[in-house]
């Protein structure tokens with residue numbers, strides 16, 4: 001078995017040399033300002049080690065990676081009742097597509113496309129003021145990452161809120177079917193703030209470790225979710241975590257993963273490690289180009305694909 005630190009360092013060196021880095025997201029104006037030359041990687045293993053390389057300590061906008069944490073919170077709040085309001089099937093459409101919602105009567109395909117994530121946020125919001133719901137999401141992530149310094153980038157939140165016309169349309173459309181309990185602006189307000197949480201690769205890999213560790217942090221005694229729930233969240237990440245690029249990600253990387261348009265990806269190696277990669281340039285599906293390439297190389301070098309070495 002190759003040395004993990006050597007593999008992680010080698011991947012960061014190779015990614016630094018890559019010329020073809022994809023395009024940064026521009027539909028959220030603040031994200032368009034991020035330097036595409038950056039790449040970070042962190043691998044958090046179950047023995048509490050974290051192997052980092054490249055720009056692993058630089059905070060970036062986690063965007064849709066936040067959907068893994070809000071899904072965990074929503075399942076904790078309402079359990080399987082969530083599945084009455086959101087499906088568990090890959091969408092085959094872009095993350096902000098509206099067409100499927102009409103066919104499926106306002107019930108989004110899965111919790112990771114934007115429509116599904118808005119329903120999940122609506123569930124997390126229940127019984128709270130928006131400010132309290134945002135606080136509970138942030139506190140949960142800080143607790144998972146064991147790092148109180150994690151914060152929301154208010155500039156990114158404002159930038160998204162000012163241009164969130166598609167998400168507003170998705171939320172309003174679901175509201176017309178009765179699948180949104182709160183006013184559109186309220187659910188959307190919480191959603192843009194969860195997406196604007198800034199984290200480093202080290203923090204993100206640490207926060208995701210419970211999904212690699214059977215739902216708990218066995219070294220600390222913390223149980224976050226049951227093993228069954230962790231397994232199911234991982235299954236959704238594998239089948240839906242990269243939108244209409246999920247099949248290709250499974251083919252190339254072979255791990256549950258969740259991407260964000262900030263260029264971050266959280267990938268889970270069940271029973272072994274939680275991996276965060278970040279590079280702001282995206283492929284045609286809105287997923288990090290170099291992040292995916294790096295995970296492909298890591299999974300291959302370590303024999304970590306869930307489908308076999």
Ligand code: DON
Nearest residue numbers: 063064095195259260261286
């Ligand atoms: O709702 C949006 O469009 C963004 N806040 C998040 C989208 C996203 O990260 C899609 N992932 N690749």
